[in-house]
Amino acid sequence: MPLSTQSQDDDEQNVLVASLDNARNLSNILKAITFKDHAIFTATSNGLQVTVEYCKTLQATAFIQAGIFQEFTMKEDLVAFQINLTVLLDCLNIFGGMPVAGTSTALQMCYKGYGYPLTLYLEEGGVVTVCKIKTQEPEELIDFDFCSTNVINQVILQSESLKEAFSELDMTSEVLTITMSPSRPYFRLSTFGNSGNAHYDYSKDSDMMEMFRCTKMQTNRYKVSLLKPSTKALALSCKVSVRTDNRGFLSLQYLIRNDDGQHCYVDFYCCPDEEGEED
């Protein structure tokens, strides 16, 4: 549904213009990583990356490929800025968070470059809302240096199976340990809280296990407070890939299907808890 041409006279100046017929294809993915106020937006010809970091130990990135947008035009190779994510979500949902059947909110995002606000044009039922959100200098993102050659263990599970475990995570336990091994218990999540120890085991033969590639027994500890934010992404996803590398760093990759059935990815990288060592 094409928007009115209000923004066209600025076209010359915009370094980034991205349009969606359905704003939810962006807002729903961003919900998966909204656990901090600020996020870094990075746009390249491949699409949009939105990253949130926490305490230098957790990093979450949502990827929305250029192909998901109805229009994605860049006048520079790389565009990056920092923006308040909660404000952005309020703007994207300005016409209400609950979609009415048969209607959608159209979105156009425009950015003129360093120092300019991010301008959003949202339209639903003939009513247009224009939002200008201040941007800041993007902070440097941590490179977790997680590369596939160092991956020791990987499983891909259907999200259904992990949802229960994560929603019941014992918050009185400071850590969650993840054990991955070619032999029993294969894949185990454990907490050690006030009500006792809890173990969630997933067998490599389980229906829910789509891929099982574990080379070596590893048990790593992660702070529960760091992993709790990933529950939102898990709730929206249909599949999740869990990988650990030789340093015990954890990579969680979630596959999320949007309203139109297209795929978007959300990645979480998490540092192991200080005392956690490879077994």
Add this chain to the structure above:
Amino acid sequence: MRFRGKIVDVACLNHFTRVVTTISKLTKTCVLRLNPDKLFFVLSGKVANGGVGMWCELSQANFFDEYQMEGCNPENNEICLEVVPENLSRALKTVQNAKSVKVKLTKKHCPCVTVSAELPTLSSISRVVTHDVPVDVIPTRLWHELKEPSVPDFDVSIYLPPLKTIKNVVDRMKNLSNFLVIEANMNGKMNLKIETDLVSVTTHFRDLGNPPLGDGASQGGRDPDSMAEVRVDVRKLQQFLVGQQVNPSKSMCNIVHQSVVHLILLHEDVSLQYFIPSVA
């Protein structure tokens, strides 16, 4: 001072209950004014309410099958009661199944509006439910505060967009700012705007239409494109919107530039006016 009314039609009872429930969402306390033809729910725009005023008018004949009242004296044939509308709403909600509902002014331990009804049960014997809603009688010397507010000399009068749309937008804007600007012109355009250090958001409504100019309009020679605006506390606007349970047949607002916004909702048999003052 006496009042006795009876509602027998279930649709009238439902509608009356909905009106009282709407009022209860708009204000914690208000004045119920009764005269031989009408009922009014009134909130006078005092500093104590943040300057917000409300005037809701119902024709008693549209709701009551029987209606008798006697004011303090023949010259002042009215009754004015300070009431907590939520208590009245709760009482009415419990008697929705009744064949008939009686509402009357009584004196128990204090003056009350008593709602009573016979409710059907599985057996042949009915169950009688009585609610005594305490009220305060307002002395006649204070009645001058409860007059219908005069329509202000407005700069712009415009029909409102669908309340649901306004409510969705205002709900989000409230997360971003404490204050909101309502502006409109005589060419059917209305904007809702917020602006803070972090963000500015403007929602544009077009082709809303403007009610025909009547008396009280100060528009002689006014440029139809020129906007009149009022900056209001967003929570006050949100409170007005939260209460609306039924889509009105007509909804409009009058704006006195930088002074007050006067919202008017008309249903078949109920009219509701709400005044929100501007903030600096």
